[in-house]
Amino acid sequence: MLPESASAIVNLRVAIGERLDDAVDDIRRLVGPDVEVEVLTGGDPAPISPASGPGWEALVAALASSHPGVLPAPYGMLGATDGRHFTGIGPVYRFFPFELSNAELGGLHAIDESIRVSSYLRGLRFYEELLRRL
Structure with a gap:
C-alpha cells in the first residue's frame, strides 16, 4: 500500500x-x-564582509597580538550565526579565535563539548585585544 x-x-x-x-x-x-x-x-x-577597512584592520591587529604568526583568511561561513541580524549595521566578521584539535572539532555541539583551557585563554586574549582597538 x-x-x-x-x-x-x-x-x-x-x-x-x-x-x-x-x-x-x-x-x-x-x-x-x-x-x-x-x-x-x-x-x-548575509553579504560578504570586506577584507579591508577599520573593522578588518582591528581584527588583523588583534590576531597578530594574540596569535603571532597566524594570518586571517576570509572564508564562507556556512553556519547560521546571529551575525546575520547585524549586517545592516556594518560588516560582520564571524571569527573563531580558538585552536581546536580534531577531537575538539568532532565534539562541537555534542555532549561534553569542550576545548583546552590554553586555547580558551588565548581566544580570550584575542577578544581583549579586539575590544581595545574598536
Missing part, C-alpha cells in the same frame, strides 16, 4: 552568491509539479 500523502522538511543552507528563491526553484524542478514546496522560514545569505 502507498500512503495517501507524505511530507518532508528540508533544512538547507543557501550558498554565498545564491538566493533563497533560486534554491527553492531548484527544489521545485527536482521534485516536479505534483509536489507542493513551501518555505517555512529562510532568507538569502
Whole structure:
C-alpha cells in the first residue's frame, strides 16, 4: 500500500552568491509539479564582509597580538550565526579565535563539548585585544 500523502522538511543552507528563491526553484524542478514546496522560514545569505577597512584592520591587529604568526583568511561561513541580524549595521566578521584539535572539532555541539583551557585563554586574549582597538 502507498500512503495517501507524505511530507518532508528540508533544512538547507543557501550558498554565498545564491538566493533563497533560486534554491527553492531548484527544489521545485527536482521534485516536479505534483509536489507542493513551501518555505517555512529562510532568507538569502548575509553579504560578504570586506577584507579591508577599520573593522578588518582591528581584527588583523588583534590576531597578530594574540596569535603571532597566524594570518586571517576570509572564508564562507556556512553556519547560521546571529551575525546575520547585524549586517545592516556594518560588516560582520564571524571569527573563531580558538585552536581546536580534531577531537575538539568532532565534539562541537555534542555532549561534553569542550576545548583546552590554553586555547580558551588565548581566544580570550584575542577578544581583549579586539575590544581595545574598536
